Amino acid sequence: MTEAATPVSEHHHADVSGGWLRPAVFGAMDGLVTNIALIAGVGGGGVAPRNIVLTGFAGLVAGAISMALGEYTSVQSQNEQVAAEVAKERRELERNPAGEARELAxxxxxxxxxxxxxxxxxxxxxxxxEEALRVHVQEELGVDADERPSPWTAALSSFLCFSVGAVVPLLSYLLGFSSLWLALGVGGVGLFVAGALVARFTRRRWWVSGGRQLLLGAAATAATYLVGRLIGVGVS
Incomplete structure (x- = not known):
């Protein structure tokens, strides 16, 4: 009697080379922190709720566009640099295949x-x-020549996630409330939730990741609120 074959355990890894997770996380966190801090700064200076909302949406639009342009340029420049190095390695393999083989060995x-x-x-x-080129690039540059992040994906992820993050601290104002502290509290909840969601990808404890983002955002908010308060008192 033959023994039953032991089932092979299969596991899957998350896509870490698609170029969307880093700009998405960075965009959402930056949108949250930027607008929470911006609202705290102008609110601390005594600005009326209507003007706080106007400032918040101006920060949302400007920040989202800036983040998208920055991500596109960054990823595209990195891809161009990798392409140049791959072309250089291809020439070396064509000129001196034996030497490159010894180097790899x-x-x-x-x-x-x-x-x-x-x-x-x-x-x-x-x-x-072609396979030699792929292996040499992997060994010498630490990248996969066939899997480069998309600059468009990075830009779009950053733009959308920054916009979503930046609108969170404005929600209470949009719903008719005028309390600055309520808006900052909503923003704080958004920071904690965003950090907790990131833990799903990083396999960290959700409350640790959420608490870290909340603490960092609170520090930025306190600093801008203090600056806004001092300037508001100084010009009044």
């Missing part, structure tokens, strides 16, 4: 692979230029 030997095996694998790769 030496790198593997330094990591503990037996030299004979490392040289065999490097020689096999020599006969497959």
């Amino acid at each position: 030496d790198a593997w030997v330094e990591r503990g692979l037996p030299r004979e095996l490392a040289e065999q694998v490097a020689e096999v790769l020599r006969d497959n230029p």
Whole structure:
């Protein structure tokens, strides 16, 4: 009687190379912190609720556009730099394939692979230029030449998430309330919830991640409120 085959355990990893998570998280957090702090600053200076809302929406639009443009430029520049290095590595493989194979084998030997095996694998790769290029780029640059983040994805993620984050502290004003402290409290809840949601991707404790974001946002809010209060008293 043959034994039943042990089922193979399958697991899946999150997509960490798509280029959306970092700008989305950064955008949402920046939108929350920026507008909470902005509202605290102008509110601390004694500005009327109507003007606080106007200031908040101006900050939302300006910040979302700035974040999107910054993310697009950053990711596109990084991709262009990687493309230039990949082209350089391709030329080296065409000019000196034997030397590049030795370089790759030496790198593997330094990591503990037996030299004979490392040289065999490097020689096999020599006969497959495209795969050799991919492996060399991975080993020397630490990137996958076929999986580069999209600058458009990064820009759109940042724009949308900044906008969502920035509108949260304005919600109480939009619902007809005029209390600055209520708006800041809503913003604080938004910071905690956003941090807790990030923990789903990072596998950290949700309350630790949420508390960290709340603490950082509170520090920024306190600083801008104090500045707004001092300026408001000084010009009144």
